Amino acid sequence: MTYSAEGQIAPLGTSIDVDDILGLRAQQDAVTELRHRTRNLMAVVQVATARKLRRVSTPEQLGCCIDDRLSALARVQRLLSRRETGTRIPFDLLLRELLSAHVELARPEEKGKINLDGPENVPLRSATVQTFVLALHELATNADKYGAMSNRVDWLSIAWGVVQHEAQGPRSRVDGREQDVSGVGAAGAPAEGGGYGRELIERALPYQLGARATYDFEPDGIHCTIEVPALAELETGE
Amino acid sequence: MVEPALSGCRILVVEDEYLIADDITRALVDAGAEVLGPVASAADAAKIIAEDGRIDAAILDINLRDGAVFPAADTLAERNIPFAFATGYEEWSLPERFQARPILEKPFNASNITALVAPLTIIRND
Numbered sequence: 001m002t003y004s005a006e007g008q009i010a011p012l013g014t015s016i017d018v019d020d021i022l023g024l025r026a027q028q029d030a031v032t033e034l035r036h037r038t039r040n041l042m043a044v045v046q047v048a049t050a051r052k053l054r055r056v057s058t059p060e061q062l063g064c065c066i067d068d069r070l071s072a073l074a075r076v077q078r079l080l081s082r083r084e085t086g087t088r089i090p091f092d093l094l095l096r097e098l099l100s101a102h103v104e105l106a107r108p109e110e111k112g113k114i115n116l117d118g119p120e121n122v123p124l125r126s127a128t129v130q131t132f133v134l135a136l137h138e139l140a141t142n143a144d145k146y147g148a149m150s151n152r153v154d155w156l157s158i159a160w161g162v163v164q165h166e167a168q169g170p171r172s173r174v175d176g177r178e179q180d181v182s183g184v185g186a187a188g189a190p191a192e193g194g195g196y197g198r199e200l201i202e203r204a205l206p207y208q209l210g211a212r213a214t215y216d217f218e219p220d221g222i223h224c225t226i227e228v229p230a231l232a233e234l235e236t237g238e
Numbered sequence: 239m240v241e242p243a244l245s246g247c248r249i250l251v252v253e254d255e256y257l258i259a260d261d262i263t264r265a266l267v268d269a270g271a272e273v274l275g276p277v278a279s280a281a282d283a284a285k286i287i288a289e290d291g292r293i294d295a296a297i298l299d300i301n302l303r304d305g306a307v308f309p310a311a312d313t314l315a316e317r318n319i320p321f322a323f324a325t326g327y328e329e330w331s332l333p334e335r336f337q338a339r340p341i342l343e344k345p346f347n348a349s350n351i352t353a354l355v356a357p358l359t360i361i362r363n364d
Contacts, residue, residue, distance in 0.1 A: 208256045
């Protein structure tokens with residue numbers, strides 16, 4: 001004997017059949033969804049590669065960029081598949097995973113350079129993760145080359161949290177800032193790397209996620225802010 | 239000079255992945271079309287369909303952040319506007335009423351888009 005959803009005792013045989021059918025249906029749905037996501041991911045890789053191809057001048061440049069981007073996407077897929085369906089990737093986990101491709105976060109000298117500040121449980125909707133990652137990856141790559149993580153050092157500070165807006169309800173906010181980057185590093189940065197990361201942040205995130213984003217070259221370095229509607233508000237879309 | 243394939247056509251693009259939307263738009267504009275949108279949500283698609291006078295054809299991604307594109311597709315069908323789906327879903331997972339519609343399977347390249355849309359607009363003009 002077992003209990004039905006209403007709390008009534010239902011004959012065991014019947015409920016097993018129904019469970020089997022529901023299970024199969026859920027499995028089919030999952031397979032359909034997985035195929036869809038895979039193809040979508042391929043399409044994104046295809047477009048991103050074609051765009052890069054228009055901007056680089058040597059095959060080496062292209063190879064290096066594609067390698068980095070595919071690795072970033074692969075790391076995210078690993079995160080996505082590690083987590084149970086329906087659970088959310090916390091922002092800090094994603095950020096650490098992504099930064100770890102660029103720096104050893106655990107090394108003391110790196111700790112001094114990179115300042116991460118925010119709560120541990122700000123969830124990201126899985127549909128937002130891919131664009132977020134590509135944008136953050138481009139920023140980190142840029143910081144690697146020109147800014148806070150290059151030898152022209154100083155530091156990179158990333159703060160995040162949930163902010164309340166009277167009109168729009170809660171929004172997740174990320175604030176990334178390079179500080180005291182000496183000399184021309186920051187001002188010289190808006191090369192092609194900055195171009196793509198900047199486009200993702202200023203245009204892709206608002207288009208795709210209803211985000212509000214800013215990306216500025218300040219005297220100290222790049223300052224960028226991203227605000228997306230917090231999860232509760234978006235939940236119905238899934 | 240050869241007239242671009244989609245010269246003067248007004249084409250609605252509904253696609254929630256920014257890079258893909260940008261790619262489709264670029265291909266259509268290169269082929270001479272005027273793009274309505276692109277828009278990323280079913281709500282914005284409905285708004286364009288309601289407000290923009292002439293639409294010659296539409297390219298629709300299926301899974302949008304505010305739900306499926308099907309209500310917008312139904313409105314287009316009612317108004318006899320041809321459309322194609324651009325999607326990673328396979329045909330059999332479409333509702334039956336849409337299964338005869340052309341599908342552009344992801345990943346695709348830009349020249350496929352023009353090849354798919356051009357015949358749609360010819361049907362429309364006849």
